Amino acid sequence: MFTEAIKSSDSASVSTGTASEPHALVLLRRASNRGYAIQPLRTGGAIVRYRRAGLGAPRLFVHTFTPIVPADPSSLDLSNLRLIDEVKTARFVGSDRYAAGVIEAGAYEIPPSQTERLAGQGFLVRGQDGSLRLTLSARLTLVAVAHECMDSSDRTTTWCSCGLAVHCKNAESADARRLGHLTAVAADFLDSLSPAFTAAVTAV
Template structure:
């Protein structure tokens, strides 16, 4: 379950969202080209922009909208062992519960997860059972994705003394504040733990934008590939999904 916060034209509305409802929201947001970012607790932020009529005649203004999904049970720390177990479950379409000595375990074709670990995964809401099979919860999927794509930006170099042979070494000789003869470097690099982002921005704000665009692209690709339901199943029993994304 998720705590759902919708920012709309009349303020904000808070409520709860089931995993099915949250999945449909993400799938529809991806199809409409809305920005999606996943969060480390296993939630997501959906943002988009609407253009509505303003107070003046024939005035159109930009209106930002958003939906925040916060899991009631955050994924917590995803250690190497936990991620290895989740990878086993996600990679085996035959994973299911089995009983051993009166306790529940998760079994695949050639592997098993002990009872204690199985209980921990269930208590943390990382696994769910669907049609007799064990699979990762939406919270686990989003938390793993956020963990795999942790971005950072480097601190700009700032003011520095030019090195020997620097063609700009004589620049700024009259700068006040003890900065005479110094050069300023405001560039910042944006990198991601996945290794798929290594970009350079003219300043840190631009580097943060590059990092944000990378996270959004990864999230959109994941939703399109993993969460988009097959034809005929793009419907949620709550009946609110479409309304949430058009408020």
């Protein structure tokens, strides 16, 4: 579940609502199809920006999707998420070694304390067959972490953790290029979601 906050450039007020995981996925896909700028967030949310023409100057709209429990993943959380994503099936199981349950991910076992951290940050959902899948939030977090951008002090140069480096004449152009990169990344991410993931999200 996400909180959705909507702000427009011609109004000081912010309207808020909630969006379920399937609804947020539909909204992000629609935004991507319309070419809106999408920025995945490390917290498991995303920011969507677009301009709409009307009378007078075009208005800028900003929709911010924030998970009800915003994530704050450690590097160990992130590697556990990548592990769960890579193996065919992951499940919550009882353990011979620990009092609490663990996640069995292929040949690996994620200990209870780490399992608890992943569950507590809303990264996992148990499907009808008992297997675990990553939530949309977990996937947005992974995309955001793979493309963390850093600007030079005058903001004319941006480096992305994927290796991209952009140098522009001014900060506005660099901002636009960075947002364009993140939007392309988000579009690729939304396109890459398997039909199985989409079906699992919408089946909830």
